[in-house]
Amino acid sequence: MAASLSRPCFISLHVPYRQGWAQDLATTFRFQPVAVRETPRVRQLALRRGSAIFLINERLAPGPASASCHDFLYDVDPRPALGTASNVCFEVDDVPGLCERLQSRGCSLPVPPTKVRDGGGSVTYGVVSSIVGNISHTLLDRSCYQGPFLPGFQPIQGAPSAAGDGIEITHFDHITYVCPRGGARAALDWYQRCFGFRRFLLNPRERPAEGYVVGGQGVGMLLLALQSAQGTLAHGCKLILAESLSEDGANQVDTFLEQHGGAGIQHVGLRTTNIVSTTRALQQGGARFFTPPTAYYSQGGKAEEIRGAGQDPRTLAELGILLDTTAPWDKAQPGTDARERPSQEYLMQIFTHPIFSEETFFLELIDRRGAPGFGEGNIQALWKAVQVYMDQQQ
Numbered sequence: 056m057a058a059s060l061s062r063p064c065f066i067s068l069h070v071p072y073r074q075g076w077a078q079d080l081a082t083t084f085r086f087q088p089v090a091v092r093e094t095p096r097v098r099q100l101a102l103r104r105g106s107a108i109f110l111i112n113e114r115l116a117p118g119p120a121s122a123s124c125h126d127f128l129y130d131v132d133p134r135p136a137l138g139t140a141s142n143v144c145f146e147v148d149d150v151p152g153l154c155e156r157l158q159s160r161g162c163s164l165p166v167p168p169t170k171v172r173d174g175g176g177s178v179t180y181g182v183v184s185s186i187v188g189n190i191s192h193t194l195l196d197r198s199c200y201q202g203p204f205l206p207g208f209q210p211i212q213g214a215p216s217a218a219g220d221g222i223e224i225t226h227f228d229h230i231t232y233v234c235p236r237g238g239a240r241a242a243l244d245w246y247q248r249c250f251g252f253r254r255f256l257l258n259p260r261e262r263p264a265e266g267y268v269v270g271g272q273g274v275g276m277l278l279l280a281l282q283s284a285q286g287t288l289a290h291g292c293k294l295i296l297a298e299s300l301s302e303d304g305a306n307q308v309d310t311f312l313e314q315h316g317g318a319g320i321q322h323v324g325l326r327t328t329n330i331v332s333t334t335r336a337l338q339q340g341g342a343r344f345f346t347p348p349t350a351y352y353s354q355g356g357k358a359e360e361i362r363g364a365g366q367d368p369r370t371l372a373e374l375g376i377l378l379d380t381t382a383p384w385d386k387a388q389p390g391t392d393a394r395e396r397p398s399q400e401y402l403m404q405i406f407t408h409p410i411f412s413e414e415t416f417f418l419e420l421i422d423r424r425g426a427p428g429f430g431e432g433n434i435q436a437l438w439k440a441v442q443v444y445m446d447q448q449q
């Protein structure tokens with residue numbers, strides 16, 4: 056089956072009663088409120104930056120006791136005891152057809168195909184449970200809808216303009232799941248079989264049969280990567296499946312599993328076209344980022360590597376931005392055209408502290424300069440920075 060799923064339409068977050076996180080995303084990360092749906096029991100707020108939309112779902116009354124599971128439109132209620140990013144909505148052409156095929160493959164469909172309409176037209180959606188933790192997918196056809204967001208939502212006018220604030224976020228670049236041990240391969244198979252996603256290699260050194268093993272310096276992690284069949288490596292949204300290979304359990308991936316109470320979405324990479332101005336503006340707004348030890352910028356020829364990429368080591372060090380130049384990419388990678396890429400490919404990344412009160416979900420800014428994969432050096436630097444942070448928290 057080649058389900059034609061495109062880039063995510065929104066990523067849905069559920070926050071427990073009264074955590075005020077919607078406010079944080081709006082004020083600290085400067086996402087713009089675009090539409091809201093409010094009932095006596097729940098509020099659903101859509102916040103946008105570029106084409107990246109977070110839908111923040113919260114209860115307005117404590118306790119899930121008698122609440123119907125359909126209080127949240129376009130989603131299911133994961134009944135969270137803590138903040139969680141649990142739903143990724145994809146736009147599809149044929150919701151009933153896809154839902155039927157998914158059901159025939161044994162998938163669970165907590166919301167069967169459902170039509171919702173208002174003055175702007177109608178949409179059809181269904182929700183399917185994934186095999187990873189609490190993650191579900193809303194499958195949405197909004198080709199017959201002209202309103203600003205989705206039926207049932209009221210547009211929010213008068214949000215302060217985002218123009219010229221230095222934050223250049225364009226879209227969701229990738230979504231990283233934490234899988235239980237042994238679970239990444241099963242998740243890979245599920246997304247290939249059910250959604251027609253394609254595997255891609257994260258790094259020229261990755262062996263297809265094994266996956267990308269990031270090891271050394273306290274890191275032990277397996278990464279497998281997929282992207283939707285529509286779109287190229289440069290434009291489609293990627294799913295990264297991470298699994299811990301570490302023995303001691305004191306690392307970012309195992310900590311997520313423990314504090315989240317199982318597998319789920321660990322972070323979302325937001326693509327930026329200017330990581331320096333975006334990080335600076337977000338820091339000024341109060342966002343907190345992991346920063347590598349200052350030695351990161353002086354050791355092992357890093358400053359030369361940064362200068363060679365045309366960036367300024369002092370600026371990156373001041374903000375804590377990581378830079379990785381990748382080895383020449385395998386020209387056989389699907390969706391990449393070597394002729395269009397500059398000879399010096401690199402990427403820059405920076406990771407926020409966990410967003411909720413637990414050490415679970417966080418955001419990342421990623422600025423790709425021709426590099427479609429992920430840098431081992433950056434992942435190791437992140438692990439070290441998180442380790443220092445977790446040690447300080449104890």
Ligand SMILES: O=C(O)C(=O)Cc1ccc(O)cc1
Pocket residue numbers: 231278295297307308324419429430434437
């Ligand atoms: O680098 C990225 O953005 C990744 O998605 C890889 C990754 C996966 C899990 C981690 O705990 C840290 C990094």
